[in-house]
Amino acid sequence: MPLRKRKKHKIEEEKYHQAVAASISSSRVTQKHGVPLLLSVFIPGFGQVVKGQLKKGLLIFFAPSVAFLILLLVSFLGGDGSSIIALLGKFWLAGVVLYIWQLIDAYNN
Numbered sequence: 512m513p514l515r516k517r518k519k520h521k522i523e524e525e526k527y528h529q530a531v532a533a534s535i536s537s538s539r540v541t542q543k544h545g546v547p548l549l550l551s552v553f554i555p556g557f558g559q560v561v562k563g564q565l566k567k568g569l570l571i572f573f574a575p576s577v578a579f580l581i582l583l584l585v586s587f588l589g590g591d592g593s594s595i596i597a598l599l600g601k602f603w604l605a606g607v608v609l610y611i612w613q614l615i616d617a618y619n620n
Contacts, residue, residue: 544618551617555610558617571613575606 547558556571582602 547617548614551614555613559613562617569617572610573619578602 547561549558550561551558554572555575556568559565559568561568561570579602582598585598
């Protein structure tokens with residue numbers, strides 16, 4: 512191969528390598544919105560974990576369980592039965608609101 516062809520070939524090869532490197536570094540794995548949403552439908556908070564929001568996802572997953580355990584503890588320590596039922600009703604409503612919010616949050620970026 513003549514010297515010019517080698518140099519031209521080397522320049523083209525270098526451009527190709529730079530383009531591939533730029534493509535790899537600039538392309539990020541983009542997730543579709545539906546995947547975290549679908550995961551959060553079955554396991555609340557898991558969509559946030561998949562999106563990289565680990566603290567938020569774990570909080571969403573464990574907060575209702577901790578609140579329910581506290582509610583049970585309060586009921587066993589002695590309390591009026593009707594007030595506990597009213598508190599449980601409010602807890603249920605808060606749980607539904609939290610569940611819907613975490614689904615919306617999992618869908619949005």
